[in-house]
Amino acid sequence: MADLRTDLAGIRSPNPFWLASAPPTNTGYQVQRAFDAGWGGAVWKTLGSLVINTTSRYGGYNIGNQRVAGFNNIELISDRPLEVNLKEIYETKKMFPNHALVVSLMVEPKREAWHEIVKRVEAVGVDGLELNFGCPHGMAERGMGSASGQVPALVEAQTSWVKEAAQTPVIVKLTPNITDITATAVAAVQGGADAISLINTINSLMGVDLDSWNTIPQVAGKGAHGGYCGPAVKPIALSMLAECARHPQVTVPISGIGGVSTWKDAAEFLLMGATGVQVCTAAMHHGFRIVEDMIDGLSNYLDEKGLTSVDELIGKSVSKYTNWGDLDLNYRIVARINTETCINCNKCHIACEDTSHQCIERHMDVEGKPYLKVREDDCVGCNLCSIVCPVDGVISMVEVPPEAQPMTWNERVKALSAVGSGN
Amino acid sequence: MSSWHEYMKEKATINDLIAKGYRVTKVTELLDGDDVRFERVSGDGTLEIEELRLLTADGRKYLGSVLIAQLRASSASVSSVS
Numbered sequence: 001m002a003d004l005r006t007d008l009a010g011i012r013s014p015n016p017f018w019l020a021s022a023p024p025t026n027t028g029y030q031v032q033r034a035f036d037a038g039w040g041g042a043v044w045k046t047l048g049s050l051v052i053n054t055t056s057r058y059g060g061y062n063i064g065n066q067r068v069a070g071f072n073n074i075e076l077i078s079d080r081p082l083e084v085n086l087k088e089i090y091e092t093k094k095m096f097p098n099h100a101l102v103v104s105l106m107v108e109p110k111r112e113a114w115h116e117i118v119k120r121v122e123a124v125g126v127d128g129l130e131l132n133f134g135c136p137h138g139m140a141e142r143g144m145g146s147a148s149g150q151v152p153a154l155v156e157a158q159t160s161w162v163k164e165a166a167q168t169p170v171i172v173k174l175t176p177n178i179t180d181i182t183a184t185a186v187a188a189v190q191g192g193a194d195a196i197s198l199i200n201t202i203n204s205l206m207g208v209d210l211d212s213w214n215t216i217p218q219v220a221g222k223g224a225h226g227g228y229c230g231p232a233v234k235p236i237a238l239s240m241l242a243e244c245a246r247h248p249q250v251t252v253p254i255s256g257i258g259g260v261s262t263w264k265d266a267a268e269f270l271l272m273g274a275t276g277v278q279v280c281t282a283a284m285h286h287g288f289r290i291v292e293d294m295i296d297g298l299s300n301y302l303d304e305k306g307l308t309s310v311d312e313l314i315g316k317s318v319s320k321y322t323n324w325g326d327l328d329l330n331y332r333i334v335a336r337i338n339t340e341t342c343i344n345c346n347k348c349h350i351a352c353e354d355t356s357h358q359c360i361e362r363h364m365d366v367e368g369k370p371y372l373k374v375r376e377d378d379c380v381g382c383n384l385c386s387i388v389c390p391v392d393g394v395i396s397m398v399e400v401p402p403e404a405q406p407m408t409w410n411e412r413v414k415a416l417s418a419v420g421s422g423n
Numbered sequence: 424m425s426s427w428h429e430y431m432k433e434k435a436t437i438n439d440l441i442a443k444g445y446r447v448t449k450v451t452e453l454l455d456g457d458d459v460r461f462e463r464v465s466g467d468g469t470l471e472i473e474e475l476r477l478l479t480a481d482g483r484k485y486l487g488s489v490l491i492a493q494l495r496a497s498s499a500s501v502s503s504v505s
Contacts, residue, residue: 329484377427404488412487418494421450 002302003309004295006040008253008275009169009194011128013100015040016266016310017294020257020278021104021130021173024288026078028088032095037288038295041100043197043278044089046077046132048106048117048144053079059206059217061232071230071281072206074217076138077106082120090124102171106132106144109154111161118165128168131159133184134175134200136227146175146200152187159191169194171255174240177203181240186249197255197278198244199237201227230281234259238272242321245273261290263297270310271317325413328406333381333397335360339371342394348372348385356384376400426479433475433482437489440473447490457483 004015018041019025019034026045034042053076061070078085093101103126107113118129132139133149140147148154155172162170172188174181176199188196203225207216215223237258244250256274260266261282269277282290298310307313337348337360349372352360359378363371374385386395437459445461461473477483 330488375425378425403485405492407484407488407491411491412484415487415490415494416450416452419447419449419490421452 002299002307003311004040004299004302006276006310008100008255009128009171011041011100011102011169011195012098013040013276014098015295016270016274016276016298017291018042018100018102018255018276018278019283019288020280021046021132022280022284023073023075024280024283026080028092031088031092031101034283034288034291035092035096035099038291039099039288041102041127041276043130044085044101044103044126046104046106046135047082047085047121048077048132048139049108049142050081051076051079051138054219056217056219059226061206061230063232066231068230068281068285070204070206070228070232071284072204072217072226072228073201074137074219074224074226077104077132077135082117086120086124089121089126093125093127100127102126102128102130104130104132104173105162106135106139108142108144109148109158111164114158114161115165118162122167126168128171128194129162129166130171130173130197131162132173132200133158134173134177134198136175136177136201136203137225146177149173149175149184149200150178152183155184156187156191159188159193163192171195171197173200173257174198175200176236176240176258180243182243182247182250185244185247189250189252193252195253195255195275196244196250197257199233199240199258201229202233202236204228229259230285231259231261234261234265238268241269241274242272242318245315245318246321261285263294263301266294266298267301267313268317270313271315272321273315273318275314323410325410326408328402328408329412330402330404330407332400332402334376334379334400335374335381335383335385336376336396336398337372337374337385338394338396339373341391342372343391344370344372345390346372347388347390348395351384351388356380356382360385426481430479430481430485433477433479434485436475437482437486440475441489445471445473447486447493450486450490457486459486 006013006016019039021043025031025042031042057075059072060068063069103121105117107117135145139145159172172193174184185196241256253275255276256269257278260277260279266277349360357380359375361373389395440461445463448462449460451458456476456478459475463471465471
C-alpha cells in the first residue's frame, strides 16, 4: 500500500485530505468527528473579528439530476468567541497529535491585530496558520478577506506582519476574484509565506426566484453576493492551481482547493502541483465519511501506477500545461463513430451541423438502416460530437498522421518575421 | 466547396511553386488572408516573382510549416558552408 503521508511546508499529515476552513470545521466536536472518520487534516473555520451571521446562508445549484453541482454561502467567519475556539483547538490537538490542525485567521489589515491573534492561536499548539485573504462576502465590505486579497501589496504586507510573529508555517489562502491569481501568489511568497492555498470561493448570485422575484438565498426579501464553490468550480480552481504551479516565482508548496469531491479530483490536483487538497462542499453534501472512499481510491490508484508514495504524484502534469502559443498546430485528431454501438440519435450530427463544422453525414446502408459517418477531411477535431454523444465510447477522437513537423503559433510567428512580414 | 478542398488547392499551388524552385520571401498578414510572395532566380539571372493569397486556415498553417522547413534548410546549408 502506497504511503499517503504528506508534508506541506513542514505541516505533516497522515493523508492529503484536509477539511477546508468552512462550516464543517466550526467546532472541536466537528473536527474531532472528521479526524475519527479519517481526514488527515483540517483548517479551523476562520477566527478573527467577531461577526453576526444571517439566517438563510446557503444556496445549492442543481444541474439536471445532479444536486449541488454548485454551492453558495453568505456565511461569515466564526461567530464564536476566540477563547472558546482556542480551548477546543487545544483539546482537539491533544486528542489527535498526528493530524494536521491549521487555523484560519482574518483580522483588519493592521500589524498589531495580526500579531495579537497569531500569538494567541499559536499558544494553544496549532500546526500552522492559514491567512484568509479570500472570503468574498461580508468581511470584504470591512476591508478584510478578498478586499485584502485582491491587492498584491496588501497580501505581501500582511503576510510579512504575520511572519514577524509566527512560529509555525504560514499558508496564504488566495481569492479567485482577481484577473491574475499569480500576482497575489507571488506577493504572498515575497511576504514570506511558507505555502499558499487556492482557491477561495467565487463571487456569485445563485438565482432569482421566479415567483417571489427574491434572490436565492434571500434574507427578509433581500440578497447579497456570496461565495461559490462545489464541483462546478473545479475547472477554474485547477486552472489557477496550474498557473501558480508553473510560475517560476511561486516557489512554495500549494494546498489545492475548489470542487474536490472524489479521489480522482484530488489526484488531478496533486498531478497539477498541489501537495494536498482541502474539501468542503462534498463533505457538506455527503458527510465526513466520504474520506474513506477518497483514501481507498487514491491508495489503489497509486498502487496501480506502481507508485510508492503520494509524493511521486505531485506536480507530474505541471510541465504538460503551457501557453496556447506553444501548442502544436500540426497535431491532428478526428472523430470516428462506432456504427455498431451508435443509437442513431443524431445529436452529434445536429451539433456538428448547427454549431460546428458540418462534417457528420447521415447515410443509409443497403438494408435501409441509417448510419452516421464523419467526413474526416473536414473534421477539425473539436471534440463536440463526442461531448454531446449520450453513449460512452461510441465516438472516439483518434489521432491521424500530421501533414508536417510539429509547429506552434509562436514558431510560425518567428518564421514569418524572419522572412519579413507585415500586416 | 468544403474548406478542405479549398485548402487542397492552396497546398497544391504552394507545393508546385516550391517544386519549381521558388522560395517564400515575404508574408503579409491581412484580415482577408495571407499574401505570400515567392521568388526564384531563373537560369539567366532574372528574378521571377509569384504572389499567392492564402484564404484557408489550413493553407496558412501549411505555409508556416513550409517556411520553417525552408529556414531550417537555409540554416543547415549556412552551417555546412561555414
